[in-house]
Amino acid sequence: MAAAAFSCSVSFPFRYSRNGNRYHGRVDIKINASSSTRLHPLNEITGAREGSSPLATTTENLHVTEEQIRQRIPTKKQLVDPYRQCLIIERGVGYRQMVVVRSYEVGPYKTVTLESLLNLFQETALSHVWMSGLLSNGFGATHGMMRNSLIWVVSRMHVQVDHYPIWGEVLEFDTLVGASGKNGMRRDWLVRSQATGITYARATSNWVMMNEKMRRLSKMPDEVRDEISPWFIEKQAITEDVPEKIVKLDDSAKYINSDLKPRRSDLDMNHHVNNVKYVRWMLETIPDKFLDSHQLSGMVLEYRRECGSSDRVESLCQPDEDEILTNGVEQSLLKNMVLTSGIVEGNGYLGPLETTMHGYTHLLQTKGKTRKEEIVRGRTRWRKKYSLTST
Amino acid sequence: MAAAAFSCSVSFPFRYSRNGNRYHGRVDIKINASSSTRLHPLNEITGAREGSSPLATTTENLHVTEEQIRQRIPTKKQLVDPYRQCLIIERGVGYRQMVVVRSYEVGPYKTVTLESLLNLFQETALSHVWMSGLLSNGFGATHGMMRNSLIWVVSRMHVQVDHYPIWGEVLEFDTLVGASGKNGMRRDWLVRSQATGITYARATSNWVMMNEKMRRLSKMPDEVRDEISPWFIEKQAITEDVPEKIVKLDDSAKYINSDLKPRRSDLDMNHHVNNVKYVRWMLETIPDKFLDSHQLSGMVLEYRRECGSSDRVESLCQPDEDEILTNGVEQSLLKNMVLTSGIVEGNGYLGPLETTMHGYTHLLQTKGKTRKEEIVRGRTRWRKKYSLTST
Structure with missing residues (x-):
């Protein structure tokens, strides 16, 4: 069996910092496919099992070993x-x-x-x-x-x-x-x-x-x-100097979506609804018209309770009253958030940052018959979309 | 500014085939962070613009150039x-x-x-x-x-x-x-x-x-x-010798979910519902009890029509009548599918493949007031779950 002839070399930059300074280095990758060894998957697997014949292992042991071989957790x-x-x-x-x-x-x-x-x-x-x-x-x-x-x-x-x-x-x-x-x-x-x-x-x-x-x-x-x-x-x-306090919304909130239930695909390896999925529920309660013209710039979430796969969930949100920003200083409840780096660093090349911000307060809660329990309280902050994202 | 001292070298195997034989080679990666160049993002960007002053470019040109720099499509x-x-x-x-x-x-x-x-x-x-x-x-x-x-x-x-x-x-x-x-x-x-x-x-x-x-x-x-x-x-x-014909289900289908609507996050870069999302709708119509104990082993989808963001969608599915497999040969409508490689190659180390298969027929259609239009017809085939996946 002839040795193959494929070899290729590339490099890409990698950044790191040291003593507060930022440097960038380089990663060299050489792809050199010159071995002619053929693959014997089964031998490779069974060879890795310690002190046990592949046929003699119980199903239980086989699976544990197999998962370890496949995952290779260090x-x-x-x-x-x-x-x-x-x-x-x-x-x-x-x-x-x-x-x-x-x-x-x-x-x-x-x-x-x-x-x-x-x-x-x-x-x-x-x-x-x-x-x-x-x-x-x-x-x-x-x-x-x-x-x-x-x-x-x-x-x-x-x-x-x-x-x-x-x-x-x-x-x-x-x-x-x-x-x-x-x-x-x-x-x-x-x-x-x-x-x-x-x-x-x-x-x-x-x-x-x-x-x-x-x-x-x-x-x-x-x-x-x-x-x-x-x-x-x-x-x-x-x-953050002082973490912002998020008020709890009630049924008087402007937008309410009461029709939410976890899907099979929302469960993670801990067998509960993954916290990332909550964000989808929160954002989908905001009117489409607002979402079409705005982009989320900041978000604070306080998780209060797990959401189980059988829970029914209600999402509430309430827009802030109109806020006006002057000279990039936000006159809102969100004053504890640091300013976007685009303003701070002066490198506004990605398009001018809008100075008009909008805020929303959010609540996700279980929709029980007797009482409702909080899952997440949240605050989101939004800016008008850049032209780059609306082409 | 002192040059930093970080260097590391690793390699990993890479497979390829040549003349029908499979080989495996090796990729060598050297991470060598020895440059002491500091980063000047703005200069780097503006320097890459051809023949235009960074301040003189129009907003339009700026954005096109910026996207090209960020994406680097070859x-x-x-x-x-x-x-x-x-x-x-x-x-x-x-x-x-x-x-x-x-x-x-x-x-x-x-x-x-x-x-x-x-x-x-x-x-x-x-x-x-x-x-x-x-x-x-x-x-x-x-x-x-x-x-x-x-x-x-x-x-x-x-x-x-x-x-x-x-x-x-x-x-x-x-x-x-x-x-x-x-x-x-x-x-x-x-x-x-x-x-x-x-x-x-x-x-x-x-x-x-x-x-x-x-x-x-x-x-x-x-x-x-x-x-x-x-x-x-x-x-x-x-x-596939002869592609399987998928029958069109009607309102007599055993399971129907009429409550589906595309979400904002279902739209892709072509501004329509991504075809991957259809599969989620199809599978969610199958009863939980079946999904808990079975694993999809094969699927054929025939796409008939785009689904727009404002469409309302209905998902229908119908289980096959019980089928029995003998000696790994499937006696079903799915006979055109090749057998799983686990059986063919004899490397059943990942657990014995169940020989009892179950089939479902699927239909997604728009839920219009006057008429319904087909979006996808599908066939899925299922086997009992391995113990590995039910631990």
């Missing part, structure tokens, strides 16, 4: 993973991943949907844990969390989108974690254009632990703190 | 793209991409959802066109198609899933195109496990051109044929 910290196109940054504790915006992650105007952005936040967070060597078999849970039947649940999410990435654009997602109170964890993200280095979006979130069986919040056990605290750093993507 | 054929982790195979005409299964692409049992699989088919197809240098600004349309206001629409899709990939698994998606009649194109896919080389799924599809303004099917203009026909090869992922 048991030790990894510095780089070519499949995920990622590397560890920030002196060994942060995570950076290159992401190409896919065709189904954008809407009709080729810009990334908010849901896709939140999905990519989730994905990079989990890949961060994956690379840490701490990931057990659960949905981002560490080995210590698994031993204690604990899962992560998000309690708060704050997202700012200065510019929406477009189809085919290459992005850098950075994420890192820090302490949040005694029993929680903060996770931040920063999304940049790979081509220009300009910041497109930033986010911060807070996470607590829940007992998977009791469905109750839990303290962070010492063994879990010992696992994750070495990864904590102080650096934050969004600085 | 104008010449590329053999490899590190961001997409892909390369051109099959003597220069096929496309292969490595894909890591993301956390939000799987359902509660960690297996990839059918919708995610179809999304990845779309994504790799578009990336194939991207790499060809033929992609214009549209949704997979070539330059010649854009000049003739033509878009691609799918007329038929046939998918077989032998094994469902799981979260974190690395997959190889191969796709290639061929002629389909005088005015159409066939596109095939093959999905393999990167770790074992075992085939997980295969698909074939047929595409025709539609005039974007008239919303009518069009002949393939010569200039478009000249663009794409050099990419055509005969190789097929699924061999």
Whole structure:
């Protein structure tokens, strides 16, 4: 069998920072397909099973081994993973991943949907844990969390989108974690254009632990703190002096959608409705006419309660009374949000940022017969669409 | 400014075939961040504009240039793209991409959802066109198609899933195109496990051109044929002797869901409901009890008509009468489908394939006041779930 003749070499730039300065380097990739080894899948699989004949294993053992072979979750910290196109940054504790915006992650105007952005936040967070060597078999849970039947649940999410990435654009997602109170964890993200280095979006979130069986919040056990605290750093993507208080809407809200129920595809690996799906329900309650001409620039969500697969859900929203911004300073309830980097950094090349902002308050609640229970309270802030996204 | 000291080298295997034999090679990646150049985003952008002062450009020109810089759609054929982790195979005409299964692409049992699989088919197809240098600004349309206001629409899709990939698994998606009649194109896919080389799924599809303004099917203009026909090869992922005829259901169908309407997030870059969304509607009409215990193994869809954003849609489905399979030979209407590779290749390590199959017939139609119009006819085939996916 002749050796094949295919070899190709390419390189692409990679950014990183050190001592507060930003540098960019280069990743060299050589694709060199010169081996002539043929593939023997079954041997490869069975050969990887420790001390057991492939025929003698029980179905149970076979499946556990098979899943491990297929997933290849690292048991030790990894510095780089070519499949995920990622590397560890920030002196060994942060995570950076290159992401190409896919065709189904954008809407009709080729810009990334908010849901896709939140999905990519989730994905990079989990890949961060994956690379840490701490990931057990659960949905981002560490080995210590698994031993204690604990899962992560998000309690708060704050997202700012200065510019929406477009189809085919290459992005850098950075994420890192820090302490949040005694029993929680903060996770931040920063999304940049790979081509220009300009910041497109930033986010911060807070996470607590829940007992998977009791469905109750839990303290962070010492063994879990010992696992994750070495990864904590102080650096934050969004600085908030005083977190904004979100008022609770009631039945007098201007827009109400009472006809929501989780679908099969809304359930995640923790077997409950994924928090990203809530955002879809929230936004779909805003009138189409507003959504057609506006773009979300910021969002704060406070998660109060899980939504189960059998819950019926009601989405309420209420637009703020008209607000006027003067000189880029927002005279609204959202004053604690930092200004968009486009204004701050003066690099308004992506089109002039509109100075008129609109705000909405949101509530998702279960629609029980006797009483309604809060799932999420939210605040969104909107700007007029750029001309780029309306062509 | 001191040069930084980060350098790392990894490699991963890559498969390809030549003269009908399968080989596997190796991709070497070196991450070498040694440059100390600082980033000047604005200069970088303005420097890339040809012959125009950044301040003198009109808003219109600025945006076109900006989108080009951000997307970087190649104008010449590329053999490899590190961001997409892909390369051109099959003597220069096929496309292969490595894909890591993301956390939000799987359902509660960690297996990839059918919708995610179809999304990845779309994504790799578009990336194939991207790499060809033929992609214009549209949704997979070539330059010649854009000049003739033509878009691609799918007329038929046939998918077989032998094994469902799981979260974190690395997959190889191969796709290639061929002629389909005088005015159409066939596109095939093959999905393999990167770790074992075992085939997980295969698909074939047929595409025709539609005039974007008239919303009518069009002949393939010569200039478009000249663009794409050099990419055509005969190789097929699924061999069908006689395509199965799908009967049209009527109001006597056992399960009917009349309450469907497209959502904002269902619209794609062609501003109509993406064909992948139809599948969700089809499957959600099947009873939960059946979906809980079965896994889709095959699907044939015939697309008849576009679904617009204002259409109301009705989904009908009808289970086959009980069928019994003997010795892996299916005694059903689905006899034209090839047997799953797990049986054919004898590598049943992923769990024994159930020999009892169930079939469903599907219909999606618009729910007009006067008459109903067909959107899609479909056939699905199901097997009992593996124990791997029910843990």
